[in-house]
Amino acid sequence: MTETDSTPNRTAPTDAVDSVDAVDAVLDSLDAGDGLDGYNYAYLDEHTKREVRRSILKAIAIPGHQVPYASRPMPLARGWGTGGIQASLSILGPDDTFKVIDQGSDESVNAANIRRLAGNTADVETTTDTTDADVIQTRHRIPEEVLTDDQILVLQVPITDALRKVDSSDASNRRRHAHKNYGKMWVHLYENVVEYGEINIAARYPTMVGGRYLMDPSPIPRWDVPKLDDADNLFVFAAGREARIYAVPPHTSVEPLAFEDREFQVERFPDQSCRACGSTDTYLTEIETDDGQRHYVCNDTSFCLKRQDNEELPKDHHLDREGVDWGPGTPNNTTADSGGDAE
């Protein structure tokens, strides 16, 4: 509950004056003329942004724990990044540079739409270069280039609870989190192994954060899960429809659930390289061409363009140190197809 909700106390005459002031403030803001006419800076009112920031701070304080917040209706459909955009707009300032990617691409229509909303209302610079951005909002990917300690990655979250796979009731799952009772998830994974010989979870791979909370890392591919572990940057996960925020602070352990004899595996692209830049150490997606061919191409389009200019460009090229561990295919992971930290 924020101050937004406070209603003037009907018996105190001073508050009556306050409510008149509030009307004036609204009228003034309508005349301000910055960005989108008739709307507050960064679209949301200041109380809402403060509430979202407080929820983010709480989420940082309890890594992996889902913090409820009063998700506002946004001028985007719920399920299309409304949580992410509320988090982004709440932490962006006019000096910040903002990047939006959807499925790894800056040019996706939905990414363009979200970028336009932030550009129009928050008056921020936008970029497609991962290394230039202060805040990056993303749907389903963590960029290939290493993120730094002055960057924030805001991930759009459709389903907030990894336990939803095994129980549809959030009330029951909240109890499980409180008791760190993840037995049902372990049984689910075990049954996976019994039935298919391996864990068949594709994206949204359940991860343990800080050894305490089981977290749904949003539908990033397994390829990106190792990047969450001991990163330099802050990860903010925001769900609009389900009204929850959670976070992975810098240098927090994030471990995908797996068994000793059935290790966590990232996606494999055997003998494939990006058709455009030749990369073999990036997440590839396949495209089917008109003439029936199947090609693999980099999913992170921004980094792919850089690699097209410089084939050898390492993922940590922008840092003053080398050999930074950042997911599969980076120096500390010698085998490109087992990027996990599973033990």
Next chain:
Amino acid sequence: MGYVAVKAGEEIIERAADLFEKQRVDGDEATLSVDQIEGQLDRLTAQAMSEAGLYAPRLAALAVKQAQGDTVEAAFLLRAYRSTLERFDETVVADPAEMFATRRVSPAYKDVPGGQILGPTKDYTQRLLDFDLETDHEGDEPDDPTGDWEVDDAEPEELTNVMEVLREEGLVHEPDSEFDGEPTDTTRESVTHPVDRDEVLQELARGETGAVTALGYSALRGYGQVHPTLAEVRVGKLPVKIEHPYTDDEVRVTDIELSESEAVVPVYAKRDDPQFAFGYGLTFGRNERKAIAMTILDASIQLDSTSEPAENPEFVLDVVDGMDSFGFIEHLKLPHYVTFQSILDRIRGIRDRTGVTGTDTADSTDDEADAPEDDADPADREPAPMEANTDD
């Protein structure tokens, strides 16, 4: 190079929006005015207001026009607008008895204090297409079918609520509620379970009409115990009052049109003192169907059971909101190639392992893990239920 990045920036978005807008103005006909929509299609505007949780008939008519008649989209426009508005005050708690009812029926009794008021309704007519309506706009003035009615202008009296009759006899078990005088606002505080009844009623009142109707029907159809008897269904105008910020006097600021429904359900909470359970429904505008369905759901949710969908508050509140379901259902149109690649990797890996690799499957891989040497023929199994790759 076979690969062309999918480039679709702002220009493409604008062109798609232009094409959508063109659909509205296509043809030679004059465009509908907002006044026409507000006056003649008020079922549409009422539904948009109800699902938006914002009583604003003219804005709703505008939203319906902009959404080309899609009520959920119109409600979405209103909600997004509503969320940017400052909230100044709460109204004085309204007393539904003050409603100026244009329609009031009480199925529970043959006759009730104040009488049955049929009011404007199509309920008892034959649903035949009226082909005269095809051409009625061509005349000068539309005929008012009530034009020559003789109506005396006596002040309407307040109607005694039928529930009062039952309450006086002690037949009604009041719903458990920990209401402390401060209503929760579920648009400003997210719902967590267990929920209070005021949260349930708010969420149902904003629920999507079709969803509320379907879930209410599910209880009647046998997936639940609640088969209510309606004490009253009312449609009318209710005065909205606030306390004046300077004088503290109660002042009436507007009237809002509402549909209200109250029901009793023979579900006895106590064996020794059997009483009816009670259900309530209220929506903006004329929407009796939604109000009645909401009544069923309110009564069902009070049973708080997980055995029937309509009685499970978590289930009902999770699925009843049109904005949520509309957004998430339609988001499936967004690109999903990242997650789909991940799913392809899993299904091909498992097919490789179990030896069902088809001719066109990409490449076999060396797996550290051994293939399961179980006896089941994979072809006999159900297809692998891949994990839901649901996403935002």
